Amino acid sequence: MIHDESRTNSQWLDPRFPGELLQPISAQLLNATAEFPLKLFCLNSCLARNFDDRPSLSRLLNDRDRAAETRLQLVEIPSKPIARGLLSPNIHRVTSVYGLRQTMSDLGFIHRFIPAQDNQSGRVLLLLHGTGGNENDMVPLGRDLDPTAALLSLRGNVLENGLPRFFRRLAEGVFDEEDVIRRANELANFLPKAAAKYEFDMKRLTAVGYSNGANIVAAVLLLRPSAITSAVLLRAMVPLIPASEPDLSGTRVLICSGKRDPIIPVENAERLVAMLRQADSDVTHRFEEAGHQLVFGELEAAKKWLRESASIG
Numbered sequence: 001m002i003h004d005e006s007r008t009n010s011q012w013l014d015p016r017f018p019g020e021l022l023q024p025i026s027a028q029l030l031n032a033t034a035e036f037p038l039k040l041f042c043l044n045s046c047l048a049r050n051f052d053d054r055p056s057l058s059r060l061l062n063d064r065d066r067a068a069e070t071r072l073q074l075v076e077i078p079s080k081p082i083a084r085g086l087l088s089p090n091i092h093r094v095t096s097v098y099g100l101r102q103t104m105s106d107l108g109f110i111h112r113f114i115p116a117q118d119n120q121s122g123r124v125l126l127l128l129h130g131t132g133g134n135e136n137d138m139v140p141l142g143r144d145l146d147p148t149a150a151l152l153s154l155r156g157n158v159l160e161n162g163l164p165r166f167f168r169r170l171a172e173g174v175f176d177e178e179d180v181i182r183r184a185n186e187l188a189n190f191l192p193k194a195a196a197k198y199e200f201d202m203k204r205l206t207a208v209g210y211s212n213g214a215n216i217v218a219a220v221l222l223l224r225p226s227a228i229t230s231a232v233l234l235r236a237m238v239p240l241i242p243a244s245e246p247d248l249s250g251t252r253v254l255i256c257s258g259k260r261d262p263i264i265p266v267e268n269a270e271r272l273v274a275m276l277r278q279a280d281s282d283v284t285h286r287f288e289e290a291g292h293q294l295v296f297g298e299l300e301a302a303k304k305w306l307r308e309s310a311s312i313g
Contacts, residue, residue, distance in 0.1 A: 107190055107194055108157075108189070108193075109155060109157060109187075110134075110135055111152060111153060111155065112136065112139065113150070113151070113194070114153075115198075118148035121148050121310065123148070123149040123205075123306075123310065124151070124152055124200045124204055124205045124206070125142045125145065125152070125206055126154070126207040126228075127139065127152065127208050127213075128166065128207065128208070128209035128213025128217060129155070129211075130213055131160070131163050131211060132163035132164065132165075133155075133156075134155045134164060135154055135155040136153070137153075138153050141299075142208060144303075145303055150198070150200060152198070154187075154190075156212070156213075157183070158183070165212050166187070166213060166216035167180045167183040167216060167239075168180075180239050181219075181240070183216060183219070184220045184222075184223045184224060185223065187220055187227075188220050188224035188227035188228075191227055203229065205229075206232065206309065207220075207232070208232045208302075209232070209233055209234065209236070210234045210235060210294075211235045211236075211263075214233040215236055218233060218239050218272060219239040221253070221276065222239070222242045222276075223240075225246040225248050225251065228251075229251045229252070230309055231252075231253045232253075232254045234298070235258065235292055236264075236269065236272060238275065245279055247279060247280065248276060248281035249280040249281075251276075251282065252282045252283075252284075252309055253276055253281050253282070253283045253284070254286070254302060255272065255273055255285045256288060256298040256301070256302070257285070257286070258288050258291050258292055259287050259289055260289070260290065260291045261291050262291065269287075273285045284305060
């Protein structure tokens, strides 16, 4: 089975095109917070480690009088993926990720844990980056999704041409399913040890993954269904077909996909949703007018979904 989460070139869209413009946004929101598009820009700049180029604002927002003009600020989307090609057999050097083996946690992952600012909620967000990210990239997103939650942000243990990932690829667009299984179990085994060390309730953990990070969470759901019972998957695809169907009853999942994502075909995202629902997971699926980059609508939807999860749980 061919999966493509390759790095891509990027392009800007003309404001007249129906791309990832910062719309629809209410006038009230625009007037209330001119810095909101800048926040999303900064987030996508971090996540753009999955792309060859990063976005740049055409101009800075110097004052709130320009709030109405923020509708014209653009968010980068990828163009055609780079052609698939075989990867070097020596690209994976797991034991020397950035030469920081000496700082590797005894729990098995380089990670950051940021305690909750409000202990009443008890929520912990497990943050998992895309290709080329690290344990810092998803922290702004996690803090924006729930300012009161504790954050547990991981760095992938696999290096691909210098870029951290959570599992191997044999070639551009081809997953190493044996390694997917290994890494999914590695992550599942990490979680209870982290819960013991940082003294949080596993039942209050929600995984938030982007791209490759979302795919490893999907793999854990399919292979170790009791390890994660709440997840937000941003640009996820089918990571593998499990040998047996898992029991995901009691599991809630939000999946946000891009209608124009050149990396993840619509049918692949829909197949993942069908697999999770077939396993009795409560899945909410959103298709955004977007590519592989994130847009405001899904971030607001994720916040709402998390609030609803808190009221349910």
